[in-house]
Amino acid sequence: MSNRHLARTIAMQTLFSWDFNGCKERNLDSLIEQNFKQFAPKFNDHGFVKCVINGVIKNEAEIDGYITKYATEWPLDQITIVDRNVLRIGVYELIFDQNIPSKVAINEAIEIAKAFGGDSSGKFVNGVLGAIYKDVVGTLKKTEKPKTEEPINN
Numbered sequence: 001m002s003n004r005h006l007a008r009t010i011a012m013q014t015l016f017s018w019d020f021n022g023c024k025e026r027n028l029d030s031l032i033e034q035n036f037k038q039f040a041p042k043f044n045d046h047g048f049v050k051c052v053i054n055g056v057i058k059n060e061a062e063i064d065g066y067i068t069k070y071a072t073e074w075p076l077d078q079i080t081i082v083d084r085n086v087l088r089i090g091v092y093e094l095i096f097d098q099n100i101p102s103k104v105a106i107n108e109a110i111e112i113a114k115a116f117g118g119d120s121s122g123k124f125v126n127g128v129l130g131a132i133y134k135d136v137v138g139t140l141k142k143t144e145k146p147k148t149e150e151p152i153n154n
Contacts, residue, residue, distance in 0.1 A: 003043070003048075004048065004108070005108060005111070005112075006040055006043060007043075007048045007049045007052070008052065008089060008108050008112060009039070009112060009115075009116075010032070010035050010036060010039060010040060010043070010049050011049050011052040011053050011056075011089055012082070012085050012086055012089060012112055012116065013035050013039065014028055014031050014032050014035050014049070014053055015053060015056060015085040015088060015089070016081055016082060016085050017031055017035075018031065018057075019081050019084065019085055020081055028053055028057070029050075032046070032049060032050060032053065036049075051097075052089060052092065052093070052097075055092045055096055055097060056085075056088045056089060056092045059092060059095075059096055060088070062095075063088050063091045063092055063095070063096075064076055064088070066091045066095065066132055066136075067079070067084070067087050067088070067091060067128065070128045070131045070132050070135075071087070071124075071128045080117065080118065080121070082113070082116050082117045082118075082121065083113060083117050083118075083121050083124060083125060086109050086112050086113045086116070086117065086121070086125055087109070087125060087128055087129070089109060089112075090105055090106065090108075090109030090125065090128075090129045091129070091132060093105035093108075093109075094106070094129060094132055094133060094136075094137055095132070095136065095137070102133055102137050105129070106126065106129045106130065106133060109125050109129055110122045110125050110126050110129075113125040
């Protein structure tokens with residue numbers, strides 16, 4: 001298992017606990033540390049996990065708006081806690097984290113959903129994130145001006 005995959009798994013487990021307990025706590029450092037001790041005591045990339053969790057928490061309303069818009073058949077509170085938080089991480093990485101390639105964000109979310117969710121979780125996450133990619137991320141990439149290289153002056 002790669003370090004980033006493990007980090008996303010820890011992030012999902014932390015967000016799961018936070019969501020399960022009513023989303024009241026905004027400082028999740030103690031919960032993150034508890035999950036590291038329990039699930040990955042020798043893991044040393046705490047920064048990536050904290051970045052993902054803080055990014056999800058900071059942008060929660062907008063992320064949930066995307067989920068609500070693109071999971072049209074499922075009200076947010078009826079999506080399982082696992083799937084909801086896998087989607088939150090996936091949407092965060094697709095929309096807000098420019099350092100994560102779109103395909104990586106989608107594939108990682110699908111794999112985590114398959115590992116921790118129900119039988120149809122992978123397909124559900126793929127459908128929602130794929131629709132967001134097609135409508136939002138793909139559109140942004142098409143409208144961006146291509147980067148041109150500066151001429152080299154010798």
